[in-house]
Amino acid sequence: xxxIPNTSPQTRELLAALVRQPRTWRYGYDLSKETGLKSxxxxxxxxxxxxxxxxxxxxxEPARPGKPPRHAYRLTPKGGVFARSTAAPARRRxxxxxx
Amino acid sequence: MIRGLAVRLVKHAARVLGxxxxxxxxxxxxxxxxxxxxxxxWAIGCVVASYVERSSVATLLHTPTAxxxxxxxxxxxxxxxxxxxxxxxxxxxxxxxIAAFLxxxxxxxxxxxxxxxxxxTPWWIHVLWITASALFLACAIAxxxxxxxxxxxxxxxxxxxxxxxxxxxxxxxxxxxxSFPAPSFARxxxxxxxxxIVPAMIAVALWIHARRVSRANLRQ
Numbered sequence: 609x610x611x612i613p614n615t616s617p618q619t620r621e622l623l624a625a626l627v628r629q630p631r632t633w634r635y636g637y638d639l640s641k642e643t644g645l646k647s648x649x650x651x652x653x654x655x656x657x658x659x660x661x662x663x664x665x666x667x668x669e670p671a672r673p674g675k676p677p678r679h680a681y682r683l684t685p686k687g688g689v690f691a692r693s694t695a696a697p698a699r700r701r702x703x704x705x706x707x
Numbered sequence: 708m709i710r711g712l713a714v715r716l717v718k719h720a721a722r723v724l725g726x727x728x729x730x731x732x733x734x735x736x737x738x739x740x741x742x743x744x745x746x747x748x749w750a751i752g753c754v755v756a757s758y759v760e761r762s763s764v765a766t767l768l769h770t771p772t773a774x775x776x777x778x779x780x781x782x783x784x785x786x787x788x789x790x791x792x793x794x795x796x797x798x799x800x801x802x803x804x805i806a807a808f809l810x811x812x813x814x815x816x817x818x819x820x821x822x823x824x825x826x827x828t829p830w831w832i833h834v835l836w837i838t839a840s841a842l843f844l845a846c847a848i849a850x851x852x853x854x855x856x857x858x859x860x861x862x863x864x865x866x867x868x869x870x871x872x873x874x875x876x877x878x879x880x881x882x883x884x885x886s887f888p889a890p891s892f893a894r895x896x897x898x899x900x901x902x903x904i905v906p907a908m909i910a911v912a913l914w915i916h917a918r919r920v921s922r923a924n925l926r927q
Binding site for chain 1: 728729731732733734735736738739740748749750751752753754755756759760
């Protein structure tokens with residue numbers, strides 16, 4: 609049986625981080641620090657979510673002068689709905705386990 | 708020194724990924740990491756990520772070499788579906804050297820066995836096979852140009868050719884032509900199995916390729 613897409617703990621962790629501030633643009637390194645995901649895990653997840661239309665990205669001018677433009681990410685409306693629906697079953701399972 | 712190593716690693720990751728916003732994203736993000744050790748860890752992860760992405764089947768199918776090989780496989784379908792029509796034309800137009808040459812690729816090695824079948828095959832089945840061949844050719848060209856239409860062309864060609872084959876093979880003349888006194892594993896099992904499996908594998912590869920092209924278009 610095939611693995612259900614986007615349900616790995618790492619993906620849920622990333623989606624949870626993104627959905628906490630759904631309309632805010634986030635950077636790769638900041639997401640890595642927030643989720644604890646290494647770049648070797650983070651980038652394949654970002655690429656996959658982007659391919660699935662759940663994540664949008666744009667280049668932003670750097671806050672600090674002399675630095676290159678930065679690739680920023682946030683959930684699309686579809687990604688926001690998906691992230692909330694993915695997080696809800698996890699919360700229910702957690703509640704069931706602790707009750 | 709550590710920072711320099713990190714920069715080299717991320718540049719390597721970018722090369723592995725090829726032209727992509729993600730390779731640029733990795734390179735630029737490194738510039739925003741202050742600590743050298745953190746930058747090195749980030750760069751190592753980028754190399755891992757680039758190889759993870761590169762090693763996927765879909766990405767491999769994006770390379771010109773892989774697409775070229777797949778196009779050659781598709782072209783074998785062109786030859787397979789044009790074969791009967793070519794043999795029919797050679798016999799009808801009395802190009803008997805060509806007919807004899809083509810006959811060497813048939814079970815029994817003699818084209819004359821197929822004359823009753825050639826006579827019994829209606830012209831419109833040849834139209835089906837020629838149409839299928841033209842679509843397979845279009846598929847191979849689209850594949851070489853890295854267009855996702857390759858899968859659509861193949862998906863249209865395969866049923867057309869298969870219908871032609873099925874109608875032809877269901878006739879008594881066909882069964883009579885292809886009845887042999889002694890069984891042969893290659894003729895009775897291996898070749899029919901390959902004839903079914905190879906197009907199925909090509910179709911799956913083309914479908915993966917089409918998805919990869921769609922995703923690449925979405926990223927741009």
